[in-house]
Amino acid sequence: MLNKNVFLKKYFLMTRSEENYLKTIFHLGGGDSKSITTNAIAEQMETKPSSVTDMAKKLAEKGLVNYVKYQGVSLTNSGVKTALSIIRKHRLWEVFLVEKLDFSWDEVHEVAEQLEHIKSEKLIDKIDELLNFPKYDPHGDPIPTKDGKFQERDKKLLSEMAINATGVCVGVKDSSVPFLKFLDKNKIALGNSIKVLDKEDFDNSLRIQLEGKEIRISHQIASNLYVKKND
Amino acid sequence: MLNKNVFLKKYFLMTRSEENYLKTIFHLGGGDSKSITTNAIAEQMETKPSSVTDMAKKLAEKGLVNYVKYQGVSLTNSGVKTALSIIRKHRLWEVFLVEKLDFSWDEVHEVAEQLEHIKSEKLIDKIDELLNFPKYDPHGDPIPTKDGKFQERDKKLLSEMAINATGVCVGVKDSSVPFLKFLDKNKIALGNSIKVLDKEDFDNSLRIQLEGKEIRISHQIASNLYVKKND
DNA sequence: AATTAAATTTAGACAAAACTAAAAATAGAT
DNA sequence: ATCTATTTTTAGTTTTGTCTAAATTTAATT
Numbered sequence: 001m002l003n004k005n006v007f008l009k010k011y012f013l014m015t016r017s018e019e020n021y022l023k024t025i026f027h028l029g030g031g032d033s034k035s036i037t038t039n040a041i042a043e044q045m046e047t048k049p050s051s052v053t054d055m056a057k058k059l060a061e062k063g064l065v066n067y068v069k070y071q072g073v074s075l076t077n078s079g080v081k082t083a084l085s086i087i088r089k090h091r092l093w094e095v096f097l098v099e100k101l102d103f104s105w106d107e108v109h110e111v112a113e114q115l116e117h118i119k120s121e122k123l124i125d126k127i128d129e130l131l132n133f134p135k136y137d138p139h140g141d142p143i144p145t146k147d148g149k150f151q152e153r154d155k156k157l158l159s160e161m162a163i164n165a166t167g168v169c170v171g172v173k174d175s176s177v178p179f180l181k182f183l184d185k186n187k188i189a190l191g192n193s194i195k196v197l198d199k200e201d202f203d204n205s206l207r208i209q210l211e212g213k214e215i216r217i218s219h220q221i222a223s224n225l226y227v228k229k230n231d
Numbered sequence: 232m233l234n235k236n237v238f239l240k241k242y243f244l245m246t247r248s249e250e251n252y253l254k255t256i257f258h259l260g261g262g263d264s265k266s267i268t269t270n271a272i273a274e275q276m277e278t279k280p281s282s283v284t285d286m287a288k289k290l291a292e293k294g295l296v297n298y299v300k301y302q303g304v305s306l307t308n309s310g311v312k313t314a315l316s317i318i319r320k321h322r323l324w325e326v327f328l329v330e331k332l333d334f335s336w337d338e339v340h341e342v343a344e345q346l347e348h349i350k351s352e353k354l355i356d357k358i359d360e361l362l363n364f365p366k367y368d369p370h371g372d373p374i375p376t377k378d379g380k381f382q383e384r385d386k387k388l389l390s391e392m393a394i395n396a397t398g399v400c401v402g403v404k405d406s407s408v409p410f411l412k413f414l415d416k417n418k419i420a421l422g423n424s425i426k427v428l429d430k431e432d433f434d435n436s437l438r439i440q441l442e443g444k445e446i447r448i449s450h451q452i453a454s455n456l457y458v459k460k461n462d
Numbered sequence: 463a464a465t466t467a468a469a470t471t472t473a474g475a476c477a478a479a480a481c482t483a484a485a486a487a488t489a490g491a492t
Numbered sequence: 493a494t495c496t497a498t499t500t501t502t503a504g505t506t507t508t509g510t511c512t513a514a515a516t517t518t519a520a521t522t
Contacts, residue, residue, distance in 0.1 A: 051480055053501055101357035111351045120342045126332035282510055284471055301470060301517060
């Protein structure tokens with residue numbers, strides 16, 4: 001390979017693996033200059049701590065993370081920027097899959113994991129435009145703008161809402177396939193109106209009104225559903 | 232990695248590099264049980280013959296190519312099937328980029344080279360459906376169906392058409408960026424009606440009527456434009 | 463048929479990204 | 493403050509896909 005390309009690769013071009021590390025570190029909170037341990041990263045990525053150490057050095061070399069031996073890693077400004085651009089792509093592709101290709105929300109993650117690594121600024125900007133610049137992905141998570149800004153929605157876990165409070169379902173905390181499939185089966189979707197009718201002290205289960213219909217849900221479920229309170 | 236996965240990887244899962252080799256061998260004619268030399272493949276892929284030899288062995292091991300030392304490679308049935316599925320994805324993505332995201336036809340190839348490797352049968356079938364099952368890509372090349380069938384259109388190079396013959400521009404032979412940009416600049420597009428008015432013996436240039444307007448084009452251009460003759 | 467030129471393969475090396483096992487550093491508990 | 497358990501790093505190995513240089517085979521020419 002040409003010398004110039006070796007240089008570019010070493011300092012500018014991101015590999016898929018590097019992008020995945022940055023994304024994981026961001027999700028573990030490494031964007032707030034908090035140090036994330038190699039163990040935590042390894043566990044999240046289902047890899048070994050020694051592999052994380054290797055990558056930490058490489059990312060530090062590129063100026064994407066701060067890495068101090070035995071002290072874990074945190075993202076630099078440049079690292080945050082890069083992580084957000086990958087998360088932006090991931091979430092926009094998820095919206096695309098649901099809105100334009102009728103994927104169900106439990107199917108999108110795996111495919112978006114691949115699509116997020118496609119390198120073309122024009123492509124993702126056009127997808128953004130096609131979707132009319134959505135602010136949230138199918139799980140209710142906010143989509144960063146092109147310049148890396150995004151706003152977490154003012155939301156509460158359903159399990160923490162007061163009796164008689166009303167709101168709209170805006171997101172999920174657990175976005176695993178089994179949970180999403182459960183919600184589908186029980187016809188619970190983002191945008192649904194919710195009113196808390198009653199709480200059962202014994203098992204913390206809830207009686208709620210969902211789009212007018214009265215149903216009962218367990219604490220497990222209620223503590224993984226985000227609701228935006230009506231003012 | 233688990234033993235099962237090693238097995239899957241060795242015999243079933245395709246890497247990006249393997250897919251690119253299969254595609255190249257197909258494009259060089261290796262689908263018609265014709266032997267393609269390692270040199271030809273290396274040149275096309277801008278790599279070295281020794282690298283091709285390595286890959287030839289691996290693909291043979293997977294049953295995707297027939298490889299005899301010093302004799303070159305040809306695709307097996309399984310290899311053709313795989314190559315066609317990659318070409319199908321490439322061409323469908325090209326249509327998507329042009330039709331849905333307003334890419335110009337000289338911009339699509341590079342991005343489609345990445346998108347063709349996304350692994351999701353559902354994704355590409357849904358894209359196919361969204362595009363209403365197109366038969367040709369933006370350069371006029373046929374898109375294989377899901378079961379690997381495709382029909383080359385009955386077409387002729389513009390340079391080979393008789394004087395006074397009429398037809399419709401249906402494809403390009405050279406799909407390089409400079410040529411496509413040239414066509415754009417001169418407002419020559421697929422679907423345009425064409426009538427050959429006159430041939431210049433001296434330099435083989437043509438006088439043609441394009442969508443009613445009379446223009447002159449060089450032999451270079453005419454021998455890279457495909458036309459479907461009107462019956 | 464022998465010789466030479468070209469094409470192809472082998473052998474050995476490298477970089478990326480992972481791993482294992484062993485060594486080193488840190489943190490917690492007494 | 494020391495010892496121990498845990499965490500983290502180092503060192504060395506593996507796999508994939510590439511490369512160079514050397515060796516081998518094929519093809520072409522006389």
